[in-house]
Amino acid sequence: MTRRHQQIAEALRREITDGRLPVGSALPSETELAATHGVSRGTVRQALAALLAEGLIGSRQGARHLVLSTAPSQSFTELRSFAQWARAGGHTPGGQVLESDRGTADREEAALLQLAPGAEVLRVLRLRTLDGEPVLLERTVYAGWIAEAVEELPAACESVTQALLDSCGLVFAHGEHHLDALAAGTADARELRVRRGSPLLRVRRTTTTAEGRPVETSDDRYRPGAVVFTVRNSTQANPLARTQAD
Template structure:
């Protein structure tokens, strides 16, 4: 059952996305919103906390919350699936498997997934959509011990992360991400409806369980203009690390 603070957060999220509270605008006061929704200030602050974690609003001591962005950003201090991120922004996520095959792990795949070279892995090519439009092409390599569970999922599975948790209790807890830009190849261009050679944002990620066991490694390519990754840091915390590009 959806809790009241989640419902309020969703209402405010839609109002922000719809322009009722544009970027830079202050939200109504706590007392005004608490009265309007018939809840305590504590419940309202839980809703505010959710929106702040998504980068939608900010706050200062003694001042009203201010809208910082119209759509939720993906924070690099938390791990959320594509479907979770999309739904947090009021969008409808979708997906479809284009191809799936088992193969023997290459040396690079084995190293990333902590396997022996030649161990079985599962290669899945999947297109992701937002409100029906293609935005992301995923090339995911799953460790062999997850292959049967992944293959059992429907081809149009909305959230692989949630479905694997529901089906076999698999929790993807940690992720490492590397971002760069690459030109669209033939498959990228066809599936994302862009010209060959168009610049794509690439996120290479490896996801592990709570115990640190690698589950998957993936090469994710986003169509231009469809997503923004935002990083907020401070003198106390910096979630980014600069590394030299691979050659």
């Protein structure tokens, strides 16, 4: 069933794409939108977060949201979700949890997730496949407050992003990504079916809600030749696009 914030986001999206809310115009305030749709401001914020992620609108401290574009760029959700990206490219995604256990955050994890040192976290090792071939190994650390919802997901869940949106209305709105390369260790080589020492593309990411609350931090390692990341810069947006390697 479609949630209210999704319905509101779609209504605003239509107003933007058909020109009723042109580029440069301001959206109604959160209070006005809440009254119009008969919902809470929290529900409105979830809807606006989806449009922010798509690059359709922008925000400034203390000001109304402005329309930046009438055509969605690659959304953050698509970049964040391997499964959604794969399906958009006509491929079949797969996923399998290899390990999952609760523990206490170390100093780096606590800092990234804005937790007290020693706070409870959930660590998940997940293998992603593309058309049946292993391409990505994710080592994700979830903040304790979302751990139970993650644990309830099927081990073969294709899209954690979509599943958490459907189950508890969680929207991944912001993220920071660091890309580098490293040599495959024993576990990486075994799961990705490459030689030990093979070069892997690593993406370290931390994602937050629209309110800036950290949800997870992850170390993602891609098999050589699996994907290519492309950065396109502009004055309005700086989307990072992921494409399949040739």
